[in-house]
Amino acid sequence: MAVLEKSNLNYLSSLSTGNSLEALISAPLTAISKANAMMLSGQAQFILDFCFRNNGDSYSPVLIKMEYTKDGEKSYFHLPLLTILPLNNLAVDKVDVNFCVEVTSTTTHVPSNPVRGNPAKSKVLRKKTRLGAKLAPKENGKYKDNPSKNGISVAIEAKQIPLARGITTLIDVYSKNIITSEE
Amino acid sequence: MNTTSIIACPACGNPISFDIYGLLAGKRFCCSHCSAALALSSESYGVVGNTMQKFEALKASAGR
Ligand SMILES: [Zn+2]
Numbered sequence: 001m002a003v004l005e006k007s008n009l010n011y012l013s014s015l016s017t018g019n020s021l022e023a024l025i026s027a028p029l030t031a032i033s034k035a036n037a038m039m040l041s042g043q044a045q046f047i048l049d050f051c052f053r054n055n056g057d058s059y060s061p062v063l064i065k066m067e068y069t070k071d072g073e074k075s076y077f078h079l080p081l082l083t084i085l086p087l088n089n090l091a092v093d094k095v096d097v098n099f100c101v102e103v104t105s106t107t108t109h110v111p112s113n114p115v116r117g118n119p120a121k122s123k124v125l126r127k128k129t130r131l132g133a134k135l136a137p138k139e140n141g142k143y144k145d146n147p148s149k150n151g152i153s154v155a156i157e158a159k160q161i162p163l164a165r166g167i168t169t170l171i172d173v174y175s176k177n178i179i180t181s182e183e
Numbered sequence: 184m185n186t187t188s189i190i191a192c193p194a195c196g197n198p199i200s201f202d203i204y205g206l207l208a209g210k211r212f213c214c215s216h217c218s219a220a221l222a223l224s225s226e227s228y229g230v231v232g233n234t235m236q237k238f239e240a241l242k243a244s245a246g247r
Contacts, residue, residue, distance in 0.1 A: 042241055042244070043241065046237070046238065046241050050234045050237055050238075051234075062230065064223070064224075064227040064230060064231055065223075065224035065226050065227045066221060066222070066223060066224055066227070067221075067222050067223075067224045068192075068193055068194065068219050068220060068221045068222070069211075069219065069220045069222075070194050070217065070218065070219040070220070075193070076224060077193050079190070081230065081231065081234060083188070083190065084188055084190070084201075084203055084206070084231070085188070085203065085234065085235075085238065086186040086187070086188055086203055
């Protein structure tokens, strides 16, 4: 498993003033989801930009020249660049989000629109609770309940996942059709 | 990051595993079945090296 990067993101300034608990938790998760999408689309674009040549209405693979020696004789063959690059889909594998929160308020309300298809549902059952929360206060720069933490930290670990089937098929077709030459 | 890839031996079809940075360093990779030795041709060092530089930059920017 490859660790792409562990990043610590400080949300203190924006989140210490009080917010809903959902907002506190979802902010780092949204950031992680965006990072994941960026990695995947970045690699797809990279393959198009560097492993293929744009011919206007079609793409052709960028070829590289390889040589091999057997019994003292040297021969050459061409391979698409794509087949020798260590391409693997990068994806977020493990996320570790650490922060301490303090619940600042609890409010309950009954949504004004009755639940569709269930008009008989009682008010008590339809009651929703909203928790207000903020990052736990610090004492001398450390959290009271968890002194090792001095802010919210998000650790992201990326791993390599198998390539998409389309790309492995392409690589397979090319590598099974190698033709060697003297030049 | 694993930089090892596999290619079929052009002489016998046996899989040969190689490392792209090894290829760029001029290393030869041998087929365990027929002893054919595989290397990157000198004409292709430029394009492979340049692409790997871009690839490393992409990985670094995705992790930021
Ligand atoms: Zn062989």
